[in-house]
Amino acid sequence: MSFMQPSPVKYACSCGIVNPINKLFFCRHCPKLRCGYCVSHEVESHFCSNCLENIPSSEARHKKNCCANCFDCPCCHHTLSARATTVPVVRKTEEPKDGESAGAATPPPASSKPSAVPTTKKMYYLSCLSCRWTTRDVGIPDQGVATGTWPDNECLYQARFNTLMEYYQSVVLQEKQEKQEFQRRKAPKAHKFPSLTDRTGLTVSLIRRQIGWSEKNVPKTKPLNITPAEAISELEDLPQDIFTQPINLRNITTVAQRHSQPADQPTAVGNLYPQRRSLWIKRSLRCRQCEHNLIKPEYHPTSIKYRIQLFASYHVPEVVMVRLEHPLEAGQSNAILLKLSNPTMYDMTISILDEKPTEEPQINPDEFQATCKIKEEAVTSSPLMKVAALARQTLTKEVTREVRDVANAKIKLLESEFVLNQRDDSKEFDEEVQAQTEEPNFIVWRKGNKVLLRLQFTPAAELEVNDVVTLGFFMQYTYVNTVSNTAEKKEPTTHTLSSRLFIDAGRIEKGN
Amino acid sequence: MPLYESVIQEKPPIVLDIGNAYTKLGFAAEAHPRKIIPTTVVLSTTSETKRLFDFADTTEFYDQIVDFLQMIFFKHLLVSPKERKIVVVENIFGQTVTRETLARVLFKHFDMSSVLFVPAHLISLSTLALPTAVVVDIGYSEVTVMPVFSGVQIMPAFMDQSYGGSAVHNEIKRQLVASGIKESLLTENVLEDIKVRVCFVTTFERAQARLKGNEPQPTPSPSVDYPICDYDTIIEIPGIVRETVYEIMFEQSNERDSLPHLILRAILECSVDVRRALLESIFLIGGGAMVMGLLPRLKQELQHLLETDAYYKDRFHGEVEFKFYKPIGKENFTAWLGGALCGATDLIQTRSLTKDAYARNEHVPDWTNLCDNRHAGS
């Protein structure tokens, strides 16, 4: 089967969303299926997808998530390449000429004195291989180093913004202090008897000062002063030539180009600057129920390996649809051939069921949450513990949804369960066929960790031509877990798990 | 507050303004958004692009917000949302379902530690350090007018109309189709591009001349040959189209609902003693306010109405000169900028709806809105 085609076999994740197995993860601690939707994503590391440099997250934050060395084209967002040009440099002679010291970039006029020893110097500009935009187009001078100091889109009103920010920070702080003051002053009224301070006519702060305590209230912050904006009545009129002069579309930026330079959003193409390339991230995935990592990538950007990788296809029997025995007809019994394989190092006992089996007791998410809450309440009474409780981040649980049952065919259950042998890579290429044991007749063949299964079913009678037939069933399997939640238990435990599967068998070909 | 400031630097709150057309995103205490992106999601199921606010039911909406925010956090902002604070700029009269669903996603799916909802109009004013103005937001799907006096929004005076960006797109389409251009060429993206790159708001005098049918009529601006690359063709955009598509904002009608009317009516809804202050402090925000020629035209229209329309003449007394504020930064992210300022203050600690508070009743209480209780106790 092609990797490109969507797989006809889908598994229901424990959160209720249906996915092909290659999109699923398996938490060994829970032990349950998880998918990209129901796990918690975290930023693991930052890197530049162009120069593949790894950037520590503090630096990434500092650089505003941009690579220091790579630039994108402001017109088409391709990566810009540095182009080198050699410009002649005139060695300084006795009589310095105007402008020479100003910059080696300006080549001297051809008629310059022969006495000057012509040397050359490399200068760089950035150019887009895709749309041919260059930094020269917008009049940015060439730089002496490739990763040179290309102009940053500086923010013209940064100073005003800082003033505003400091102003509001001080206003808010003052309001807060006033409120605290107010509450403090209000508080003594609650006492039944006049307090000492009232009778002696001393204020609390006076007493404090008398007994040598420092003034309790922090020096009052006065809000800073700020000049508010001023309204204007002289407004910028339309340029008069707008009614007479044709416009050149090529000089006017598109909305996307404006937005990609958010600070100034230029309307003229000439004001576009090379844009620092945004970093990419590697992410790790964490189970929300038990907080264990399901995916943890290698740190290095070029590595595609993982330190932790709990893909479902390493733990859950994989089901592949092979073929149907007959063309699909509504109400006509048919059979589907399914290839099952065991990815684990332990034999699995499998049965096919038409309703959810009662599973071995596991952590019930609601109960789990309830116990967490009780614990939290108990500890939050002490303020110190409160901090600790806050630090221990409990993940909020998303509500699981009902699996949407789209099955519309009746499955004929197998007479018995069967065993799917362990994976044994050493046997993979062995020629010899396994000793034939008595096989149930629904097993067409068996080889190594694989079994070809014949499953009978009948599409619903009311289906019409071209309707999709979907088979749905529960696959129960035994799973040997080598990790354990409790520290004492070292022995692997065997769980009986089940997954709900949906198979898109194809469309009804003939009506009845 | 040194402790607080170091927290800000380590994990600055995220600031989001999810517009109907464009979302502005970035961090508190920064002077401009990191990115401005279309408010669309690519559905993981069909990989089709869809507007975030197009949805049939709340589950669908919930999933779309999840996909949308997932992209914002991991593709644009590159931070783990878990245990982070967020400021959300919202439309004060926005739908409850938007706010509730968003809060549910932020807390339940992304496990964020708190959210601070700030009303767009009010918070925009903070970028001017002013307590009083009529804030006019010209967005994609609507134009909204909210007078603010002394830092209080005058809610009953709120006005809205639907001649925002998308109405202009429809007008461009109407006029171009009338001039014989195939409708199928005029996709939403093409229409927006035409609007932004070649159209403008014409002058009061020219508009009046057209309105009154004066002879000779003003000569339209030069037409533009506009290439549509997807179809490998070039269409001609007549000068008259460039000049007149924005007239829908100024059209006369008995409803008194054109933009100048809307502003005057909003001011009239406020008490007499604050009206003059408002007339002299008009603040246009939103991407729609960035079009050339809008401000001078609006001023003249307002001035004209006040001098000629008996209804307004009776109610506004004396000489008035309308005055406008220029934003710091660009109009389309003014509201975001207000959120970035607000998120840099201690309000983020004292006024946010926390995860714990949300968990208690799974609902966003009204008090989380900053404007409801500026001075009321918490």
Ligand SMILES: Nc1ncnc2c1ncn2[C@@H]1O[C@H](COP(=O)(O)OP(=O)(O)O)[C@@H](O)[C@H]1O
């Ligand atoms: N930089 C810009 N220049 C010109 N027009 C813009 C710009 N940014 C946005 N617009 C236009 O303004 C309209 C409203 O934008 P915006 O206020 O960002 O929308 P929203 O309603 O989503 O907040 C959009 O339809 C867009 O075409």
Ligand SMILES: [Mg+2]
């Ligand atoms: Mg908006």
Ligand SMILES: [Zn+2]
């Ligand atoms: Zn899931």
Ligand SMILES: [Zn+2]
């Ligand atoms: Zn790079």
Ligand SMILES: [Zn+2]
């Ligand atoms: Zn380019």
Ligand SMILES: [Zn+2]
């Ligand atoms: Zn788990």
